[in-house]
Amino acid sequence: MLLAQCVDRTGTGMWAAVSVLYFTFVSRLDARQLGLLLGVAAVAGIAGSPLAGRAAERLPVRGLLIGCHLLRLGMMGLLLVVNGFTSLLFVVALICLGERAAKTLEMLFATRVAGERRATYQALFRSVANAGYALGAGIAALGLAVGTISAYRALILANALSFALAAALVRRTREPAGHGLVVARGDTGAADQPPTAPSPWRDRGYLFFVLLDIPMNLDDSVLNVGLPLWLVHHTRAPHAVVPGFLVVNTVLVVILQLRVSAWAEGPRRAAGAVGWYGVTLLACCLILASATGGGVWSATFAMLAAAILVTFAELVRSVSSWELAVSLAPPRARASYLGVAGMSQSVQKSVGPLLLTGGVMTAGPAGWLALGTVVTGLSMVQRRASLVRLSNLAAAPAGPRQAVGTVGGQAGPS
Incomplete structure (x- = not known):
């Protein structure tokens, strides 16, 4: 595979x-x-x-x-x-x-x-x-x-x-067990009458997670749109630095992804890693905001440092987002839940570049400071909401027609 x-x-x-x-x-x-x-x-x-x-x-x-x-x-x-x-x-x-x-x-x-x-x-x-x-x-x-x-x-x-x-x-790859309806451990039912799976579209808690996960994917637009345009239009760094962003990103991902994954393995560690995502992206935004006033060398080092930080944010997000998307979903309906979770990346790819070009960079350095602050705050909200939902799912597993939701830290059936 x-x-x-x-x-x-x-x-x-x-x-x-x-x-x-x-x-x-x-x-x-x-x-x-x-x-x-x-x-x-x-x-x-x-x-x-x-x-x-x-x-x-x-x-x-x-x-x-x-x-x-x-x-x-x-x-x-x-x-x-x-x-x-x-x-x-x-x-x-x-x-x-x-x-x-x-x-x-x-x-x-x-x-x-x-x-x-x-x-x-x-x-x-x-x-x-x-x-x-x-x-x-x-x-x-x-x-x-x-x-x-x-x-x-x-x-x-x-x-x-x-x-x-x-x-x-x-x-040529063998089909994994459990295709079709995924039944949670301990659930029983007639083979010809599978239990009704919960719908992610009626699970407010999971939809809240997916909504918050959209800004948790902004590192993609920052790397591919924000950094190149900011370097070209707002700093004195040479344009030849732009390809270096992807080189830095690729090398660091290949070298560090396994280590970061081990650090954030498991649903609760993944929820904790969400907070670090916000902090790391905020540090990247602070460097971008300060890169406008320096000379050629200082601007170059600042932009490469921003590329490193946004790559660390990507490393954390790539683990935490997937782990939480799986862990917060009822096992009985995991396929449809993961389908809804996958929308967050697609939505970000649609609106992220517009947000950066039409809002953040138009506002100058203050725009980057605002973006970093907002994403950090939302990451803390998602961290808290995810931990509460994980606790509720562990304490009261959802029935065949019910899923535990978490909205703003409050639990309840959807």
Whole structure:
């Protein structure tokens, strides 16, 4: 399964590096069309997670994951032949929907395979995924150096082939036990009449966790959007530093992910780690706010320090977010709950860049200070709410039609 994920991420890394340039120079989209295309695609991606989680309650995860890879394979192939904006909009939306659905299914697959050692599995996956992204970006750099339309299309074809190979590798992986409805330990029921699973959409406590998890994913936008734009427009650091952000991020994730995962392993440690996420992101924001007044060297060191801190925040979040998404969900309906939890990353990818460019950076250094303060405060709220919900779930396990909710620290059935 890890090999399949590595192959998938290699292709995705290629596509991420060339997609905007492809739509600009090959598809000839203007800035307005490109913005609309990416916005609609992001919205489609939001729907992918809950749809995948709901389907996984009834169908084998392996078959669904293969289907997602094949969907992306077909849509990538269509990119080579479609030209009109409307057709591109449809194709790219399905690509994003399939990508988010696939990530949710991979998360569920790994949860069932790894069991209580899911934090270690997540660490291994993160290391493998980053290696895949780096490899894909390197391959894309070779294609971009050529710069011809044929080179762009060759990269798209390579991405499509990565999905075919990933599907073949998943097919050779044994389906984990418990596909379809996941029954909690100790639950009983007739095989032909499974108990009714709780719905995450009626579980206010879990929805509160998912809502708070959106700002807990802002490190992604800070790294990929905030740092480069802030360096270019507000500091004297050379533009050549920008690629260094991804180098620092990739190297640190590969080296430290297993150690951070061991430190934050288990639901209560994961809840405690959420608070450290806020503190670390606040430190990153403080450095960014102070990077505007220095010279070339001081600005360069400040921006690289910010990249290190936001990477530490990412390391903590990647463990705590997944562990809590699993631990706070009733085992009976874990698939649909994880599908809803997966929306937080998709929503952040849609609104995070707009928040940074339209709000935080417009306000200057004060904007970064405000962002860091707010995220830190929300991280403490999520930490407290998660600990209360964990206690309630341990003390009073939910029945087949009831899930324990936590809103603002208060417990009650949803």
